[in-house]
Amino acid sequence: MKSDLRNSRMPSVFRVKTRQADHGDIRRPVFLVRNICAERKSRAFFDLGFGMLGLGSIEMTCCSVKRPIILLLLILAGSVLVACDRQEAELPAVAEKRVVKDDLGRAVRLPETVTRAVSLAPSITEMVFAAGAGDRLVGVTSYCDYPAAAKNIQKVGDTQSPNIEAIIAVRPQLILVSTASQLEAFATALEGQSAAVFVVDISKLDDVPDRLRRLGQIFGTGERADLAAIEIEQRIAAVERRPRPERPPRVLLQISEADLFTIGRDSFITELVERAGGASVTAEIPGGYPKLNKETALALDPEVIILSDSSDNRNPNDAMKNSSAVRSGRVYRVNADILSRPGPRLADALEQLATLFRQEPAGN
């Protein structure tokens, strides 16, 4: 997957995974403290310590890396098999199948009517509800909190680590996965089983209405999905008809305050900012969510700072204390969920950003 950190020249010992943040599909490079740290330290120790003691470190390190993966695969395979046996017993003769292409170009075989689906990303949950098929969802992630009805659906783990047993327990016909969640391995594990895995990739604003229609086709709610898609298209068009400032303001979108993560070239938010009439000052930086050097942040001197609102992102980073944006009071918080989930509420984010970009500096 394209994660900025993996593109960067990191030593393999430090293979940092990008993790999804708590509230979004944003591929935010949260460094995996967890296993990585534990693993890296213990491995370093094995390499050096046991190597030195002459216990032969190679086998040990290999095992320590591979074993959990193999184990996981075994468990996955085992549980899927068990579940299939059970499902075939419980659900005899599934109706005729149809084949659709998902966003990775995979051919996915679906039953004619999908009545039981699992969504593994908050953005997809929002999309399914908007497409008029919210009542078909029998499992969602613990982050899926919008619309309110999503909160009452069975939770099947979080976006990064879905619980495969919990998923199988709700007997889905279809599992919807976001490319933002990087669950390819998981999707492969379920491939060809009775539950179809459909990968959704929303990488720009216009993908939203398009994918709404696709979901409408999948769930047989085409009419409602089409209405939702048209509404979003009209809202986007309305924003684009609004009078624009003569020159797009230079915008810095700050995702976290202290360590200054921001949006890069590959983020859908960069496109969103541009569609809203702003110019992201970090638009040329490679990757999705780069950690910006503070010197560069200071030198970029943004005219508007948008804070993706979360508990670690209440104020602009210190480096920006003398920027045009801070001096003129053009620092705004935008709900992180609508900004960071590539779903129907991107239209809300677009409208809010367009309004903010047109606001005059407080002093004038």
Added chain:
Amino acid sequence: MKRANYIFLLLIAGLAAAVAVAVSVGSESVSVFAPDEQGRAILFDIRIPRVLLGACVGASLALAGASLQALLRNPLAEPYLLGVSNGAALGTLIAFVLLGDVAGARPVLAFAGAGIATFAVYQMARSKAGMNVERLVLAGVIITTFLSSIIVLLTSLLDAARLRGYTFWLLGDLSQATYNGFYMTLAAAVAGTIVLTSQARALNLMMIGERDAFDHGVEIGRVRMIIFGMASVLVGTSVAASGSVGYVGLIVPHIVRLVVGSDNRLVVPMSAFAGAIFVVLADTVARTAIAPRELPVGAITALIGAPLFIFLLRRS
């Protein structure tokens, strides 16, 4: 001693050169001699505190490593590998979670965490027959993995957004440098250099054997307490300011020993300078390699440190 003086001079000049290089390059090009207003802000608010903090962190970690290696008579004794850094990291995490931004809470709890981890490793490594290398290594592994698992547990249970900054920081990251952090680590590094160098003679004797040292009038228990206490202060302050920067305490003293031999009166203070040079240069790479993005400095030190250590190991 004459050669040693030259080496000292060389190290001081090297540190000055490293700082000069580090201050003059960065993700933005700034004229160091005639900076404009923005250039001044970049230099004085961002770049200089970071370079100075890096120097003090490097000195602290190398000092801790050099003295622990001598005290424990173990070439692998290093704050990072023994779990001391992890203890400090856990202390910082607890301060971060429970006390938030209370001034001074992080370094104090980091020191406490480092001290407890050091004590635990030492107690586990001890046996009736005295300390042995294998037990120390194993104790370090156990403490490191145990503390890591607590960190994993805490970070899994807590609000992910609040901990995001923490997670990058844990890999060793100097990007959040402030003058306050610099003053704190500077105080620790200066105190560490003085205190640990004052124990160098005792350490020399103890490297021959604790019994011999005792016969020469070394109060072994007291020396041990001073070294453990000082190492915990050094690791605690640097981890609180910049996370766990690995391998500095391991390879820097080894390289110094290759040059000047194993006399701790030279190894301890020289390690401080060499460690400062190492981290300042490593962080310069971390800041500029993929600018305007950043790498954690811990990735660079490990990238250089691990192969270098294997090389040193094979040579000796």
